[in-house]
Amino acid sequence: KAGVTQTPRYLIKTRGQQVTLSCSPISGHRSVSWYQQTPGQGLQFLFEYFSETQRNKGNFPGRFSGRQFSNSRSEMNVSTLELGDSALYLCASSLRTSGSYEQYFGPGTRLTVT
Amino acid sequence: GESVGLHLPTLSVQEGDNSIINCAYSNSASDYFIWYKQESGKGPQFIIDIRSNMDKRQGQRVTVLLNKTVKHLSLQIAATQPGDSAVYFCAENINFNKFYFGSGTKLNVKP
Numbered sequence: 001k002a003g004v005t006q007t008p009r010y011l012i013k014t015r016g017q018q019v020t021l022s023c024s025p026i027s028g029h030r031s032v033s034w035y036q037q038t039p040g041q042g043l044q045f046l047f048e049y050f051s052e053t054q055r056n057k058g059n060f061p062g063r064f065s066g067r068q069f070s071n072s073r074s075e076m077n078v079s080t081l082e083l084g085d086s087a088l089y090l091c092a093s094s095l096r097t098s099g100s101y102e103q104y105f106g107p108g109t110r111l112t113v114t
Numbered sequence: 115g116e117s118v119g120l121h122l123p124t125l126s127v128q129e130g131d132n133s134i135i136n137c138a139y140s141n142s143a144s145d146y147f148i149w150y151k152q153e154s155g156k157g158p159q160f161i162i163d164i165r166s167n168m169d170k171r172q173g174q175r176v177t178v179l180l181n182k183t184v185k186h187l188s189l190q191i192a193a194t195q196p197g198d199s200a201v202y203f204c205a206e207n208i209n210f211n212k213f214y215f216g217s218g219t220k221l222n223v224k225p
Contacts, residue, residue, distance in 0.1 A: 004157075033213070043158075043203065043215035056212045090157050101146060101210050105157035 002027065004093050004106035012112045018079040021109045025072050025093030031055070032074040033103065034066060037088040046089075049074050050096055078111075086113045126222040133191040135219045137204035142185060144206040148213070149178060149189045153200045161189070161202075191221075199223045 005024045013019050025032050033056075034046040045058040049068035066076040072093075078085055088110050092103040127133045139147075145166040150158035162173045164180050164187075171178050177190040187204050201220050205213040 035215075042217045043205075045212045045214070048212060058212065092158075096210070101207065102160055102163060103148065103213065104160055105150075107155075107157045 004091060004104055006089075006091055006106040006109050008109060009107065010110045010112075012114060013081050014114055015081055015083060017081050018077060019081060019111060020075055020077045021089055021091075021111075023074045023076075023091035023093075023106060025074070025091075026104055029093035029095055029104075030072055031094040031096035032068055032072065033092045033094070034074070034076050035090045035092065036060070037090055037108070038086075043090070046076065081113045083113050086111060123217070124220045124222065126224060127194050129194060129196060129223055129225050131194055133189075133194045133198070133221060133223075135189045135191075135202050135221065137187040137189075137216050139185050139187060139204070139206045141206065141208060142182070143208050145209060146207040147178070147180065147187050148205045148207075149176075149187075150203045150205065150215075151198075151200045152203065152218070158203060194221075194223050196223050196225055 007022045023032055031050045033048040035043050037043050046060055047054055047066050048056040052068045063079045068074045088108045090105050090108045092105045094103045148163045149161040151161050152158045162176050162178050164171045164178045169180055175192045179188045191198055201218040203215050203218045205215045207213050
C-alpha cells in the first residue's frame, strides 16, 4: 500500500507570494491533517479535513487555508507569505474511525521564504 | 493548546543497551497517545500507540508505558541499534480531536 505523498518536496518563494501544497493520503483514509514543523515551535497543528469538511483547526492566521477533494486528496494554501512561514509542512492521513486514529505522515514539503 | 513536554532533549546510549524516552502531558483528559520517530529529512514515522484504558503496550522491541496518575508516558526501546538514532515525539489526543506534540527527544546511539 502506498504511503502518504506530498508535492512538491521543496519550494522557494519570496515574501508576499502565495503557495499551494498538495497531499495524497493513504488509499482508504478519509482524514488529512496538516502540520507546520519548525525548530523553534516544533510540530504545530494547522487543520484537519475529513470527508471534504474542515473538522479541526489550530491557532494559525487566516492566511493559512486548506481544502479536501472528494478523493480525499488535500491542498493547503498560504497567502501573503512571510519569512516566518519557512518550515517543513507535513500532512498526515488517518482512517479516523472510532477504533482507529493512527496518523501516518508524509515526507513533508520544505518551504523556504526569502 | 495543551502542553506535552519531554524531560530530556538529548539522550545518548550505547548500542545494545535499552533506551527510555520520557514524556509528560498536562491534560488528564487525554485518552490516546502516539510515539513517533523522525529521521533527518523524513516525516514522523508511527511507532506505537496506547489508549488511556491501558498501562502498557508492547511492539517489536518497543514498549510504551502510561502512568495516568502522574500524567507520564515513556517509550522503551530494547537492544538499541544505530538505526534507532532519530528524534522521538510523543503526541496526545483528546476524544479523537487534534493531536498535540511534544518538543521531541534526540536519541544518539553510539556504536
